[in-house]
Amino acid sequence: MIREQRMKKRYAAEKRFQFLGVVSIGISIFFVCLLLFKVFSTGSTAFFKTTIQTEVDFDKKLLELEDIKNPTLKQIKEAEFFDVTYKAATSLYPYKNDEEEKSVKLLLGGNYEYEIKSYLLKNPKMLGKKVIIELTASDDLDQLHKGNFPRNIPEDRRRLNNFQLNVYDNLVEQGKIGSSISDYFLFSGDSRDPEIAGVAGAVIGSFFSIIICLIISFPIALMAAVYLEEFAPKNVITDIIEININNLAAVPSIVFGLLGLGMLLGVFGMPRSTALVGGMTLSLMTLPTIIIACRASLKAVPPSIREGALAIGASKVQTVCHHVVPLAMPGTLSGTIIGLAQALGETAPLLLIGMVAFVVDVPSVPTDPSTSLPVQIYLWSESAERGFVEKTSATIMLLIGFLVIMNSLAVWARQKFERKW
Amino acid sequence: MSNKNKITAKQVSVFYGSKQALFDVDLNIAEKEVTALIGPSGCGKSTFIRCLNRMNDVIDICKVEGNIEIDGQDIYDNSVDVVQLREKVGMVFQKPNPFPKSIYENISYGPNIHGIAKDKTHMDEIVETSLKRAALWDEVKDRLDQPGTGLSGGQQQRLCIARAISINPEVILMDEPCSALDPIATAKIESLIDELKSLYTIAIVTHSMAQAARVSQHTGFFHLGKLIEFDSTEKIFKNPEDKMTQDYITGRFG
Ligand SMILES: Nc1ncnc2c1ncn2[C@@H]1O[C@H](COP(=O)(O)OP(=O)(O)OP(=O)(O)O)[C@@H](O)[C@H]1O
Ligand SMILES: [Mg+2]
Numbered sequence: 001m002i003r004e005q006r007m008k009k010r011y012a013a014e015k016r017f018q019f020l021g022v023v024s025i026g027i028s029i030f031f032v033c034l035l036l037f038k039v040f041s042t043g044s045t046a047f048f049k050t051t052i053q054t055e056v057d058f059d060k061k062l063l064e065l066e067d068i069k070n071p072t073l074k075q076i077k078e079a080e081f082f083d084v085t086y087k088a089a090t091s092l093y094p095y096k097n098d099e100e101e102k103s104v105k106l107l108l109g110g111n112y113e114y115e116i117k118s119y120l121l122k123n124p125k126m127l128g129k130k131v132i133i134e135l136t137a138s139d140d141l142d143q144l145h146k147g148n149f150p151r152n153i154p155e156d157r158r159r160l161n162n163f164q165l166n167v168y169d170n171l172v173e174q175g176k177i178g179s180s181i182s183d184y185f186l187f188s189g190d191s192r193d194p195e196i197a198g199v200a201g202a203v204i205g206s207f208f209s210i211i212i213c214l215i216i217s218f219p220i221a222l223m224a225a226v227y228l229e230e231f232a233p234k235n236v237i238t239d240i241i242e243i244n245i246n247n248l249a250a251v252p253s254i255v256f257g258l259l260g261l262g263m264l265l266g267v268f269g270m271p272r273s274t275a276l277v278g279g280m281t282l283s284l285m286t287l288p289t290i291i292i293a294c295r296a297s298l299k300a301v302p303p304s305i306r307e308g309a310l311a312i313g314a315s316k317v318q319t320v321c322h323h324v325v326p327l328a329m330p331g332t333l334s335g336t337i338i339g340l341a342q343a344l345g346e347t348a349p350l351l352l353i354g355m356v357a358f359v360v361d362v363p364s365v366p367t368d369p370s371t372s373l374p375v376q377i378y379l380w381s382e383s384a385e386r387g388f389v390e391k392t393s394a395t396i397m398l399l400i401g402f403l404v405i406m407n408s409l410a411v412w413a414r415q416k417f418e419r420k421w
Numbered sequence: 422m423s424n425k426n427k428i429t430a431k432q433v434s435v436f437y438g439s440k441q442a443l444f445d446v447d448l449n450i451a452e453k454e455v456t457a458l459i460g461p462s463g464c465g466k467s468t469f470i471r472c473l474n475r476m477n478d479v480i481d482i483c484k485v486e487g488n489i490e491i492d493g494q495d496i497y498d499n500s501v502d503v504v505q506l507r508e509k510v511g512m513v514f515q516k517p518n519p520f521p522k523s524i525y526e527n528i529s530y531g532p533n534i535h536g537i538a539k540d541k542t543h544m545d546e547i548v549e550t551s552l553k554r555a556a557l558w559d560e561v562k563d564r565l566d567q568p569g570t571g572l573s574g575g576q577q578q579r580l581c582i583a584r585a586i587s588i589n590p591e592v593i594l595m596d597e598p599c600s601a602l603d604p605i606a607t608a609k610i611e612s613l614i615d616e617l618k619s620l621y622t623i624a625i626v627t628h629s630m631a632q633a634a635r636v637s638q639h640t641g642f643f644h645l646g647k648l649i650e651f652d653s654t655e656k657i658f659k660n661p662e663d664k665m666t667q668d669y670i671t672g673r674f675g
Pocket of ligand 1: 462465466
């Protein structure tokens with residue numbers, strides 16, 4: 001009887017324990033799903049833009065090309081486009097006064113003049129003809145079309161006035177409002193206008209920073225780890241170094257930002273806001289992490305391999321270079337990738353070294369001013385325009401995507417190069 | 422009848438930190454013969470054998486005192502280069518430890534780093550003769566490019582022996598080479614040792630009395646870090662001087 005009761009109690013305890021475990025996992029999965037859902041539902045629309053079919057008249061007279069018979073591309077490029085673009089923008093809807101004219105023009109995105117010009121440069125045959133071009137709509141119209149702006153609030157609290165709503169409804173009726181994949185978001189730099197702002201600058205900036213971080217931290221970390229693990233005598237000094245490395249890995253990243261600010265910018269006078277300095281600062285932060293990962297994987301190489309090599313007369317260096325380091329590679333690589341993934345998501349140190357500037361041009365070398373993905377998220381999340389809300393989420397999607405890729409790469413590296421002994 | 426001494430050890434004491442593991446061991450190893458070291462677990466056999474190719478240098482806390490000479494040269498002298506010493510004194514470990522590389526690379530590694538092979542054909546030759554001497558050639562000749570770690574335990578141990586002889590050492594130290602092996606593999610390695618002794622000086626640590634009796638010409642009995650008795654194998658197994666030796670080899674030790 002007592003035995004049975006004890007058994008029952010034990011079963012009940014086991015069930016309770018398992019239940020708690022399942023609940024904890026459930027809660028974590030719920031929050032991850034919530035986060036992903038939130039980010040994806042707001043962010044996915046950023047990959048699309050709203051377009052307005054606009055009639056453009058590439059009249060030679062308007063372009064001031066009437067005297068030239070067969071204008072070259074260069075001549076077209078230097079032509080006067082003001083009248084053409086003005087006519088196109090104002091042709092969207094008949095207006096009565098200056099204010100209405102301005103309202104109509106504001107429905108087109110900040111880059112429409114350039115879009116019209118580049119269309120003609122790509123299709124020079126259209127010179128002298130009238131064509132319908134799908135021009136990028138302004139952020140306000142874009143948000144209205146995506147359903148993010150309520151229409152039934154008082155006019156003075158809306159970003160679009162009644163006249164503009166009228167125009168929009170009219171354009172929708174004519175079937176002139178469309179939606180297409182936004183080339184701006186992925187392929188252009190930052191902008192004050194959300195409809196033409198893109199992450200390319202941030203992606204390239206992040207890419208440069210990570211590469212520089214890799215170039216600096218991987219060899220240094222590997223050498224440090226190899227020396228500490230294989231060559232250094234075990235004494236008080238190495239103990240102190242070891243403790244310090246472990247402490248360094250726990251130092252808040254903003255401290256490394258201060259170091260970068262003080263040393264790299266202050267003492268060495270390196271250029272502000274650049275991926276070069278960003279990468280160097282990030283490498284300060286990832287160094288201890290990678291050293292620890294490298295040491296762990298070196299430790300995991302069985303001593304019998306070292307003895308085997310030493311016993312046939314390999315020198316210490318040969319033993320390490322020919323056997324130990326190659327065998328530790330899977331762990332070293334995956335540790336490095338994880339350290340870099342950490343660096344990719346890092347914001348605070350980059351803010352301090354000025355990678356938070358507003359940079360329109362996509363950087364082409366690491367010494368160009370640039371931002372990085374997490375900083376871009378930070379910047380856009382601060383912006384007032386509604387259009388930047390979806391851009392923020394979409395950038396988070398990209399960042400999460402890159403992190404998932406890097407972490408999978410780490411797992412892959414570990415499995416691919418893993419060897420059994 | 423005995424050959425001249427290849428290795429002479431005088432008053433060898435070894436310390437691990439403050440703990441003394443060997444006490445004033447005097448032991449000579451005869452050239453081109455097999456010397457067996459026996460004794461209960463923890464008595465210092467491995468410690469002694471590892472002194473002979475300075476494998477103990479790897480252990481930070483280990484300190485060796487006394488005098489060990491190979492061919493009249495003190496191997497703990499400052500002028501001695503360990504790499505050259507280990508080129509001359511090969512070692513096979515208790516647990517097979519082939520490199521996680523191909524069978525071919527396992528053998529070619531030693532000749533490679535010591536620049537022994539003149540060219541690729543010479544290297545092929547070295548690999549082949551080493552594997553043949555280790556009685557492994559027939560089993561692996563068709564899969565030299567496969568990993569050495571994929572072989573059976575006994576084959577791996579013979580691969581390690583082949584690796585040790587690939588650089589043509591003068592002495593081979595074996596620390597319980599058969600402890601992980603089945604009787605068939607053990608028999609193969611024993612007959613191998615028998616053949617190898619015409620070319621190399623061999624010292625072998627073993628826990629098997631029968632093995633010591635079968636393969637060796639000289640036997641040393643260790644106990645608690647001291648060399649209790651050292652004599653020809655025949656003498657040790659037929660009528661040992663010491664009571665402890667007698668008890669140990671007849672299995673009445675306790
Ligand atoms: N690396 C080491 N650090 C500290 N003490 C050690 C070390 N290696 C061996 N010893 C000690 O030295 C003594 C002799 O060890 P050794 O390995 O030589 O014994 P053995 O005769 O080879 O035993 P076995 O037959 O079990 O292999 C043991 O008491 C052991 O605890
Ligand atoms: Mg031993």
